Amino acid sequence: MSAFTFSKLVIFGVGLIGGSLARALRERGAAVQGAEVIGVGRNARSVERALELGVIDTAVTLDDDAALAVALAGADIVLIAAPVAQTRTLLERIAPHLDAKTIVTDAGSTKSDVIAAARAVLGERVRQFVPAHPIAGRESSGVEAALPDLYVGRNVVLCPLPENAPDTVACVAAMWQATGAVIGEMSGEQHDHVFASVSHLPHVLSFALVDQIxxxxxxxxxxxxxxxxFRDFTRIAASSPEMWRDVCLANRSALLAELDGYTEVLAKLRAAIDAGDGVALETVFARSRAARKAWQERGGNHAGAAPGAASAALDAMPDK
Amino acid sequence: MSAFTFSKLVIFGVGLIGGSLARALRERGAAVQGAEVIGVGRNARSVERALELGVIDTAVTLDDDAALAVALAGADIVLIAAPVAQTRTLLERIAPHLDAKTIVTDAGSTKSDVIAAARAVLGERVRQFVPAHPIAGRESSGVEAALPDLYVGRNVVLCPLPENAPDTVACVAAMWQATGAVIGEMSGEQHDHVFASVSHLPHVLSFALVDQIxxxxxxxxxxxxxxxxFRDFTRIAASSPEMWRDVCLANRSALLAELDGYTEVLAKLRAAIDAGDGVALETVFARSRAARKAWQERGGNHAGAAPGAASAALDAMPDK
Known part of the structure; x- marks a missing residue:
């Protein structure tokens, strides 16, 4: 595991994700003597609580350009951890004050749109931007829900750009490894395709069932x-409407492809039910069950496993 | 809560559901001095383990007609707790030995098909048959998973027939209440419609996602x-293929109606995603989220709540 330290970290959006990163890095010794964590919020209220909880040292509001300039001067790392639709606006606020040595990364659930926004706003300075997605979440959100061990044994996907220098990518990887996370790598396009399938589509399907009822x-x-x-199937229908609206729109084409594929599977199952074809149904159900059980046995998302065991299980998985 | 006692209980299919009923009734004092619980299995092996665990006192195999006659003579209650497709065959085995004072009930996940089978096999003796469905399940199945408190605070739906005498229905209700369950009542048709929506459809949808991947x-x-x-959404895709095949076929028409309704909701959401209509998406997601949260706050299926609190919460719910 690479050593990672910082002296100045700026987090745009200090909620569950950004707050947990700050807490993890501090409690795991990544903050050098005198290091500063600055939180930037849409308004004073949104960063006040993070300040009270000691998650950040300094609170800045997005509209305070002078404070933003001070905050960004000499920053090691800037993390954007806000709903993905805000990425472009935040990059526009960051760009005028971005030091050449600062590395910018994000925590968005979609990547192609974020990469496009970064290219548009940062131009050739996009080399300083490493797109990332920590695969961690809790039912609760906000800085009060932030945990120093949220990322232990969790996947963080990096989607490095051709413009990124290897050292730049390695630094972001080291930061996440310092939180206990396991690093995976794929292209932004591949990321969006994978998560449309295993995350975005299930959210839409879960919201849809409650809507139907x-x-x-x-x-x-x-x-x-x-x-x-019903409880398990619809747990994710209690997720943030704003976040999932943004995800659906940001990852529209990959999500529509998955949705169309899913509709075809449903049509196949409908035909089997209608025809009373028990063999076809049992074949599909048995195959799905075997795969789902194998996934759980390999560690699943390691829910329910002891933290030690979970971490060991994930460490044994090859990074992708 | 009505007092319920028995001296002879015969259970066809001693797995999670039947085994838990036997354990609950015994541990909660519903077995009179010298009472006997008889388990009937497809083969010797399937009831042997229940005998070893002390869940039943006597094991009988379905093909042993003489033993079946002895088992059923003078029985207070017969419970059929096997995959629903077996109901008709089991009733055919029971019918020749059925005492006039014995009450028969079941635990099937579908009811219209069970009622049709009971009418066909039992004729006018269908008055002795009270269709029922305990809404309880665990990820594990089999008699080893049987728990004496499985039904505490859980719903048990009775679908009384016009032919049932009120005392007959009251006896089955009292039996389930003795396990700590809460009794609801609806028609078989209504039952199948409700559970097609909140149970059968989500199972199909969950299997379908894994199948697609x-x-x-x-x-x-x-x-x-x-x-x-993904973990939550697909937990039920690890369910028994045989049981869910049977449910899909037994409740075909109600399930197809729900599946078609769901496909329409997906088409609506697809159109909103395709059109980039964030307002429409957020409206659906927010409404679903509010309903899902309200459901959880009302007690949900009271998972995660303390047993006392859960039971109290459910006791406060009107029976339906």
């Missing part, structure tokens, strides 16, 4: 008899 | 980056 006259009766299957 | 060349890459959303 709500549009029926006996919704209350249905909810009152919903049990464990 | 498996049919892509980068399935392994996708699985290796799947996280908490």
């Amino acid at each position: 709500l549009d029926t006259p006996d919704a209350e009766l249905k909810f009152s008899f919903a049990a464990g299957g | 498996l049919d892509t060349p980068d399935a392994e890459l996708k699985f290796s980056f799947a996280a908490g959303g």
